[in-house]
Amino acid sequence: MSWGGGPEEIFLSTSLASYLDRKLLILLRDGRKLMGLLRSFDQFANAVLEGACERVIVGDLYCDIPLGLYVIRGENVVLIGELDLEKEELPQHMTRVSAAEIKRAQKAERDATDLKGSMRKRMEFLDMD
Amino acid sequence: MLFFSYFKDLVGREVTVELKNDLAIRGTLHSVDQYLNIKLENTRVVDQDKYPHMLSVRNCFIRGSVVRYVQLPPDGVDVELLHDATRREARGG
Numbered sequence: 001m002s003w004g005g006g007p008e009e010i011f012l013s014t015s016l017a018s019y020l021d022r023k024l025l026i027l028l029r030d031g032r033k034l035m036g037l038l039r040s041f042d043q044f045a046n047a048v049l050e051g052a053c054e055r056v057i058v059g060d061l062y063c064d065i066p067l068g069l070y071v072i073r074g075e076n077v078v079l080i081g082e083l084d085l086e087k088e089e090l091p092q093h094m095t096r097v098s099a100a101e102i103k104r105a106q107k108a109e110r111d112a113t114d115l116k117g118s119m120r121k122r123m124e125f126l127d128m129d
Numbered sequence: 130m131l132f133f134s135y136f137k138d139l140v141g142r143e144v145t146v147e148l149k150n151d152l153a154i155r156g157t158l159h160s161v162d163q164y165l166n167i168k169l170e171n172t173r174v175v176d177q178d179k180y181p182h183m184l185s186v187r188n189c190f191i192r193g194s195v196v197r198y199v200q201l202p203p204d205g206v207d208v209e210l211l212h213d214a215t216r217r218e219a220r221g222g
Contacts (some may be wrong), residue, residue, distance in 0.1 A: 014161060014190070019190065025186060029195070031150070043164075057181065078152075078192060079148070079195070082186065082187060082189065084187040085185075087184065087187075089182075089184065090181050091181050091184060
């Protein structure tokens with residue numbers, strides 16, 4: 001595969017080459033957010049992330065769960081964002097918590113949506129909306 | 130290849146890309162490729178409060194397959210030109 005010319009052209013093209021060895025945020029189709037260093041990619045946006053971690057956000061809480069070296073299949077990729085290291089990664093009001101705590105918060109949120117769903121189902125005969 | 134050429138002409142303009150997951154991102158169109166993958170610069174998310182993790186993303190690559198709409202600048206389309214190009218392409222070159 002050609003890189004489409006010299007080093008200047010990499011920055012003009014849509015190729016991911018300009019993101020190599022940078023810290024990136026990758027959004028996946030299932031809503032997960034992975035962060036890590038881009039080490040390799042191809043034309044399908046398959047990507048190798050070194051030092052990958054998943055950023056879990058629940059309300060104002062967040063947690064980075066370390067994953068290791070990840071190969072991401074391109075079809076699951078929604079967006080690849082270059083992180084501006086100068087800027088705050090998250091708004092200041094957000095708090096970092098432990099993995100156990102974020103799992104609890106995630107479960108509480110899931111239970112709440114499940115409850116809402118089941119209530120809605122029971123009220124369906126009212127023909128709301 | 131019509132829309133590929135069309136988007137190439139829009140490089141440098143401000144566009145809003147709405148994704149299939151409802152995330153809408155505004156930014157300067159940096160480049161586009163044959164899959165209609167899009168690179169944006171100076172991005173900002175339209176509904177920032179809902180997507181706090183996007184705060185520090187300045188440049189991004191969007192996979193063409195997840196794009197729902199691209200909102201163009203009001204003068205972003207020369208209808209006459211596009212019309213002609215469409216007919217030319219439909220005739221096969």
